[in-house]
Amino acid sequence: MKQLLAFVLLSCCLSGLLLWSQTTAELVNSPQTADTLDLARLVLDSLDTGEARLDSLFYSADSIYFDNALERLYLFGSTNVRYLSSNISSDSLFLDINAERAYSFGPTVMQDLDQVLLGRNVRFDIESQEGILEDGSSQIEKAFYTGQEIRKVGDDIYDVDQGSFTTCDDIDPCFHFSAAQLRIYRGDKIVGKPVIAWVNDFPVFYFPFFTIPIRRGRHPGFLIPEPGYNSFDGKYIKDIAWYYPYKDYADLTLSLDLKEKTGWKLSLDSDYILRYKFNGNFKASYNRSIIDEVVNNDWAIRANHHHELGEKSTLDANIDFITNKRIWESSSDINESLVQRLSSSLSYRKPLLSSYLNVGATYTQDLINDNVYLSLPSASFSMPSRPVYELFYKPERAVDAWWSNFSWNYAVRLDHTGYVNDPSPGFEDLLWSNRLDPNDSTRVITEHHAGINHRLGLSYNWKLRGWLNFRQGIDYNESWYDRDKNGEKWVRGANYNTYFNTSFNLYGTRNYAESYIRSIRHIVTPTLGINYTPDFTDNSRFYSFGGISNSSGEEAANLSLGIDQKWQVKYGRGDNANLKKLNDILSLSSRISANLLKEDKPLGTISHSLALRPGSFDLGNLKLSPDFSFQGLKLAYSASYSLAQDPYKVSWGDAAFRGHYFSQSISLGASAPYIDYFPHTKNNLFDAYLVQDTTLVEPETTTKEGSDNWNISLAHDLYAAKLPWHPDSHNLRMNTTFKFSDNWALTYNNYINLKEGDLISQSFGLMRNLHCWKLEITYTRRNDYWEYKVALFNSVLPDALRFQNRDSGRN
Template sequence: MYKIKLAIILSLCLTGCLFAQQLATAVADTTKQEVKRDSLFYSADSVSYLAELEKIKLMSNASVDYQNSNIQADTILVDLKNKQASTKGDSYLKDKDQIAIGKEIFYDMETEWGMVIQGASRFDKGFYYGNEMRKVGKRVFDVDNGYFTTCDAQTPHFYILAHKLRLYQDNMVVGKPVIFYVNRFPIFALPFAAFSIKRGRETGILIPSPGYNSNDGKYVENLAFYYAYKNYADATLGLDYYEKTGWEISLASRYVKRYLLNGNMLARFRKTNMGPQASRNDWLFQLNHHQQLSQQSTLDADLQFISSKNIWEGSEDIDERLNEQITSKIAYRTPLWGSYFNMNANYTEDLSNDTKSITLPSVSYALPSKPIYELFSENNHGSSWWKGFSYSYNLRAVHNGFITDPNADLADVIYQNSQNAQGEYINQHNAGIKHATSLRFSHNLQGWLKLAQTFYYNEAWFDRDKNGNQLVRGADYRSSSSVSFSLYGIKNFNNFSLRAVRHIVTPSLSFNYHPDFTENDKFYSFGGINLSSADRSRRVSFNLGNKWQLKLLAGGKEKKLNDFFTINSSINYDFEKEGRRFSDINHSLKLNVGQLKYNFFQLSVRPYANIKQIPYDFEVNSWRDWDLPIADWNFRANSKLSISGDASYADYFPMAENQFAANKFFALESDSLQTDAETELETIEDIENLKLSSKNWSVNFSHDFRTDKDMFAEGDFYNSVRTSLNAKLTQNWTISYDNYIDLEANQLRSYSITLNRDMHCWKLYFRFTKQEDYWNYQFKFFNIKLPDSLLFQNSDHK
């Protein structure tokens, strides 16, 4: 129950900011006016005027314009008295933005009523054909013995045939009875059907997705109501019902206001049947929010709460199923004195160990290093030595809680400390403030010898210490001095692809000191609030850096490869330590060969290793006999091989478009509105002139290998490879495949395959995923123009 309360508390923290600013909209002034054309304009090769009947007969290339309407046909008869027009032969009618074609057209210019015989028209996202088409309302059309399709081919691949069709422009299509045809073959029939052809977002009931799988039985998904609020927000309230496993209700919302805020929310509640008399309830709440409070101040929230991992059962997202930890956070940021002031809240739940941690709040402010002289003067004083003094300051205030009690309530999570019978904390909360300052002097002596001296001071205030004392404070400090310089060596090559090698050697020596702070052991350490509790230390450190840089010549162009190979070695000498005062010698090696490219291939390899040696074990028997034992080492190499290219595809049998898509009317000599005309290829030139399309293909191999001294001694190592393939097999077939292979165990851990098939106006999608004993698949077949209205899908999982 505390999770619900905590989610409400964190969400309410956003409320004041969500509506802190008014959402204002401005209505632009306009002087636009429509000019109405009342005159009748007509033209034709031959014009006959019937005076007694007050009619005009236009023959051959006839055209009539009245207001926003235009009629073209072989023959047009205009009734001037009744303001009506009729046509014979191939006819064309344009009424505002609506176009219709047919064998005969009747049109009333006064009422804007019209009828088309053996006609066709284009509405919104589809095309409509019928024996008789009538305009019965301002945006309402009836079609007798007609069919609808979104296919723009001259011979449609599919269509929906109905004895009666009614079209509500920019709204929906209603028909009865309805038969669905594919390649002129009937697939299924319905006594009645209606589907939306609305553009953009529109409030209404969404089309549900029924189906069946072995796990859930019969089911209905996405039985939902969609609400759209202007251009700023929308929300979907949905219900999924499963015959065997139960039901789920969800609420999803999105919102956006340009330059101000954006975000999304998801809430789910699931009831799962566990047996005849048993069930389980699971819930999830997610919120992602970003708000620009001012020009540079922002508020961000990423909240996630769940009842248990069971809510992710059956999820197609592998990361969700494997997730062992969820985190919610709120962050506020605003500029302050040349830096940023940050305030955060964080809640993390470990699902595997059933523990929780909370940071509420966390406040931080960091003033970056700045020259001291800027506090007193804005003038640039040249290269004066005292300009090397600089300072920095950091502030951090934190309240932190760690909860291990599985039955903790809201008070236990927010602030309350609790102990078990043995006096051990099962719910522990700490609060504190830490100030961190530094004073630094740096100077380049003679332009090459770098000198630096730094003093650090930290002070922390705690709500209590380990002895039970309330409101306590402590401090620590340390100093550091260092000297370093760099040596450069260059070797040029004139007759090789390798033009030059530069070797940079950077030795550095530093001394660090801090007094005895063991009494600080009584203070807690949490959330970045801590103090040193180490013994007195006086330590000299020596570091030797080696870096090699290359200049290459490839294809007549020079290429620089910085940090091609680096070796860093370090050793310390501790004056306070008894016995062996030298530390181990640590070496780190990195090789960066960059990306090697050749035609279709691209290879990158990044090996790096760490080696540890004990100087007291070194033995030098002679100048040729050195024993340099290695105490410990580890090695890791990441490599990636990519093979990619372009494949060209040509459509050797291009599909003839209908007259609306081609924007060519009266181009057909056939008596039918549809023909099977195709472009014929007769010569080599015809083939070469075909429009080619290039599609990328790629194969990627990512290999990860790592081991260390102990693992290597036991013949153990980590060795894995990930493979991915993306290719367009043909003009319309696309395949994607990826897997994860554990080479050490010689086992395929997971894989997925995705197939896509473009079918002109339809698309087929199939995806199968398998990870150990879990598998799922998803199948979708949908219309590209009406993916929500014309959709067939199925899925299953185990």
Template sequence: MTVSNTEPNLQNNSIRALQTNRHYLTIFLTFLLLCSAVLHAQDIPPKNEANIPKTTKEDTISVNLKPIVDEINEQAQDTVKTDSIKPPKETLTDVVDYYGEDYVLLNRKENRVYMYNKAYIIYGDMRIDAGLIILDYNKNEVYAKGIDSAGVYSQRPIFVQAANKVEPDSIRYNFDTKKALVYNSRTEQNGFRVIAEVTKKVNDSVVYLRNVKFTTSKNIDDPEYYFYTRKAKFVPKKKIVTGLTNMYIADVPTPVGLPFAYFPLTEDRTSGFIIPSFGENNSRGFFFQNGGYYFAINDYLDFSLLGDYYTNGSYALRGESAYVLKYKYRGNFSARYEYLVQEERGFPNFQESAIYNIRWSHMQDTKSNPSSRFSASVNLGSSKYFNQSINQTNNASALVNTLSSSISYAKSFEGDPQVNFTLAATHSQNTNTQQISMSLPNLNASVSRIYPFAPKDGTKKGIIQNINFQYDISAENRIQTTDSLFFKPEMFNSAQIGAQHNIPLTTNFKILKYLSASAGTNYRETWVLKSTRKRYDEAAFDGQGGVVQDTIPGFESYRTYNFSTSLGTTLYGLFNFGNDKKIQAIRHVVRPSVSYNINPAFDRYYDEFIIPETANEAAGETVQYSRFENTLYGPPSKVYSSSIGMSLSNTFEAKMRDSDTTAVEPKKVTLLNNLNFSTAYNLAGDSLNWSPLQFNGSIPIVPKLDFNFSGSLDPYALDNNNNKIDVFNINNGGSLFRLTNANVSINYSFSSKDFEAKTKDTGIDNETFRNGGRPDDLFGEASNIYDGQIYKNNEEEDVDKTNIEWYNFTIPWDVRFAYTITYGNGQRQNEISSQSFMMSTNMELAPRWTVGVSSGYDFKNKGVTLTQFRFQRDLESWQMSFNWTPIGSINTAWYFFIGIKSSMLSDIKYDKRRESDKRL
């Protein structure tokens, strides 16, 4: 029986929470309740008047009715307590909201509601969208499927409950048991796409599947690869456990199969094993690399322990940790140790060594505490680590010749004056000479400027009101050692401890309104805990005699002071050519300045000793020395100096007519940026009073391309032995100045994006930069030995390239190059000491093909510098990359990788590489 004719206004109406048909449903439910009460309540016994006792009327009126009333009340209470009638359970315990665009039909006979075309039903946290939805009140079930029109199946159901989403062909869901039966479902969990022929939802935490495909491909209808299993158990947001599983590529089964499989789906980090890669090395045998365990300690801290093992006995251990506390700080720490064995014991090429590297980076959020800041940037270890490491394929890091570290804590105390102090530890290591310099620790403290004569209104005028002074102290414990003695007790034997106190007193004022003048003096006191004594000992050096130097522990100090003044101004020159010209005007800005400095001689801190006449060499010579020669800050100067310094700064700018006809103002262009000259004249010197003329400048050629140059011009001539003499070069038959040294450098980077709309920079997170190298790829890119990626892959910003043409007519590209040349002529050598050109480029030849190259040429040594070729193929869900370094001093190698992009399946990969010869 259909009731569509009795409900004339149901079509195209949205029904919210059963409100529109409430009177029909109320009548229907009331009818069911009455029928249920009639059929199942206790029957009323028939009247039996014989059982009713007769009563006789008495003449007396002293009848006590209380026992009768109490008995009736007790019987009534007993009847209520033993009544078996229970209120019926409601059909649906929550509000139901449903809708159908074409019609919503209520069939009273079947007790069903039909919704058709763009229908949906919402019950609690469950929502179903489909072409046809049937709500069955008898079974408390809902059935949903799509619409089959002209052979096209459209409006497939979409089932959403909480955070779970399923897109099947059809679905049945029971409101009471909350179980569901789904056919041909499609769902996604943490990047995993699951396609199942039949799905049975048991409850909110367990789902069983049959004939299932698992993939990370974005094309769920035609994935390029998938894992197929006949039975699986699916726990949302936790795991997928399967039976026999095979891998299919392009719907073709592969030999890759497992008797069972486990796929974690948790959104949070979880601890687990890291599967190692394996291979063979010619000199070390078979190996397992990068295997270990990942510890997800909590939401703020993790730790991974990785290791390598080679069959010849080489092994490596690496511990890496990252931590973050939002709005407070973040950082990472890594420690790496490798024991390397080359060849086999007993063979002539057998070698063994141990190398290590420690890195720590800590950054504090500036908003967490404005008055104090802690930061750390540590990179220390063996000097040959990046060259000899068996698990480091970063060519650019191998070219780094300096490792540096710094750990500092800074604190400011607000007030007037403000007090600042910094406690730090620094480290600098030359990987070529293996010399290490450490400052552990050093202290710097200062008091801000104090103006004792400043007026209360804060406006300072004149020489007196601008008088100011401040105080600062620096103390340091410096250690000089070598790589072989690092972390050993011997490294502390040569430690030097000292402190310096500085009190500068300065003022500034105006002269004739346009001249800016300043004057000041500085008092400095130096403290040391070791000093030096020298003497001539005839019995020293096996009786041959010689100068003996003794280190005397104990407190020593000396005090120095100086005076300086300067005068400067700014001059402007403007040359107008007319508004109708291409170049309308040129402005020249000149900033000349003159300074005077005087430094007294502190010869009272110098001692002397005499070499006796019996000595073989330098007999009777008097030798002067300072007991502060080998101290932390060195000795004070014993030479009186009085010098005048001169400097000149130039800037040239032009006003040019803008090529854009809509522009109102002319365009400002810099022609010459900061052409600077500086020299000095020593008034106290007896010869060679003029210092060389230093110059430097920058010429902008095009945006982001500057021509930088610097050099030195000497006014004095050279003798026949190429020694400088007190004769001007122009008076010796030469030019006014001799060019003794010069340097020219050009750096430029541009890309196809420069010709497009401006985009926001994504920043650089570069492994080479963390190791102390350049952040760009002029010396090659680092291959990530953990996932094989040469270029960063941001899955969130990955563009859908499923339906694109094979020809990429807008080829993205980028180019970077650097050129530098250094000239030396200090002693008539007239040679180019260094000249090199470095270049790097990346180009996307096709939407899925990217190539890159980094190379250069050394004009001095006439050879190609380190060269690297990079190739990457985007295989949609997979990635293939090849990194080849055919030319390099010690870094020739290649690396091939193919694997799944998704981090969840990163262990499904194949990689192969040839390491460089670490013995060179």
């Protein structure tokens, strides 16, 4: 019985010792094949199957000896014990049953699934669950640690004497931290003192102590702050933050920025989600700034929330509000620093009568002019075009009759809008107050409008001989207003119009059997429309706001003519299955209108638009040298151009082109393979325990590829009211990425006002891959604001091992 107890205790204590290891470590001597003895043969006379499970315990050794007098069990030569998923290997083992202690001699490997610990001369106390391991090494959260002596001193707490720690996965690490004393809190952090940082076995820095978080997943705690200095804020400590996760539903971060010259800032961030119910995020900040001895208290709030209410109903909220733009003056986010308007909204959507009812509100801040536009509330409902006969009955199949082509549509909208030009508005100013400046009767302080609009349409669609399309109908529009321009309350306005439209398509195809371009198809679509509107000049007394308006023009019969042209291309080699298509590679559109009832200059403006969209092309590979080539070279291009003509100013010497707008974009990208002539030997000696594959051979060189790691893109736009060579605005934007090698990359972006010759903004980025570390240097300039940042961080623990500095200011 004591023999059985000895083996059970041996397995349990060594398995317990395994639990205080983290992951893999190395072993030079691999387990050897040995004779196997069944435990039942040694203890057959005292077998007690009530507690032990012999089918889960296996051991092997060259020889086994049990000293009955001293109550000790000895295993010699390539010992191996396996209990459930745990496996222990050593040169020799023995168990002192009376002292309840276990000992191993020589190299010892303890393994549980993919966790491995390497050491020598294990001493383990079964009762206290404490032990000592000499010359130990292991892996912890993608990092490695070693020590002359490792001791388990408590639950999940281990002390390491003369230890080292690294995240480098090379067999000969390029860097490590050494400490006379290390304490490892398993699954939480590593604490050491005193600490020396080594690079290529050369000491580079000394720390009195350090703490490195290694806890995985979401867990509460303080984040690492960012100290620094810049000329605007002086000395600062940013992101003094506390993080708290609430189950699997939410994250909350409370942070504080302390700035020597400009005050302090308090922020609260939160992200939350409950699947199939709601999700959103929230960010609020309060900034107390001191600039030129003037104290300002500013705050900002940004939030988004989406809520599923059941039965396809949804509620969405978007809040984007600041008290003053000062709060974002030193922001590193270009969208915040250059913002001119902020909008907040609330919307509710609910299915109704095969459509949706929408109710919402908007609040828009004009940060440049310091005023507010709001819509509070607004509601809309629309029925899309549907056959008229469905109002009376709904057949199982679509009706094929002339009267089935009658369709109707309906829409209703309720809107209340407001304009507030008061820096400190009251509650009534946001909801109903209408005020003029007492010192200037032409200046509006607050103005509000409310109304309801109905739109009803009836149309008839038919096709003559299967190719000529006709559509005619009548639209009715009615609005109710809280007041008109004459001051009369709750007034009604209405208007209607009738229309007739027709169109058809002409197709022309040209095939080229032996050419790379197999066929070109030309599609021409002429359109003609007539719209008649009676005289509704009496409606000029009504306001127009939100979606509430009425036609207030004179009697008109507008004739519109248009022609759309599209070209499509099919190209490639081989049969039809291998051919590619470019739909609408080129399109050209022209429009003109005329008021048939207008005697003086009845013709309207002629408009033209041209678009070229060939898409992207695969240019193949470009070999620059025997060792370097660009692979998967792709070129993409698109352009559009629009202009207008005044037909009464067109002459032989002047086409009267006006309103030119031209935009184009082009991008060129490729991936480049990089050869590593001096690959590092990885710390993979434990693969024999985890993978059992000894056929892998380290290559002399390795090749690495990236996806479009070389890219340049240009976007150009131009607008000219009269002549395109005298533009009113002319801009160029460029974005580039150049990865010169596997370790070096450069990015550059800019925005240039070509008309004024001003560089609006530009940014540089230099990235250096230092094997298991990365160095990033960035410089950004926007008008007179500049900022630079230098960051050195560990690839495995980027938040825990990060050193950075930044500065910003204005010229």
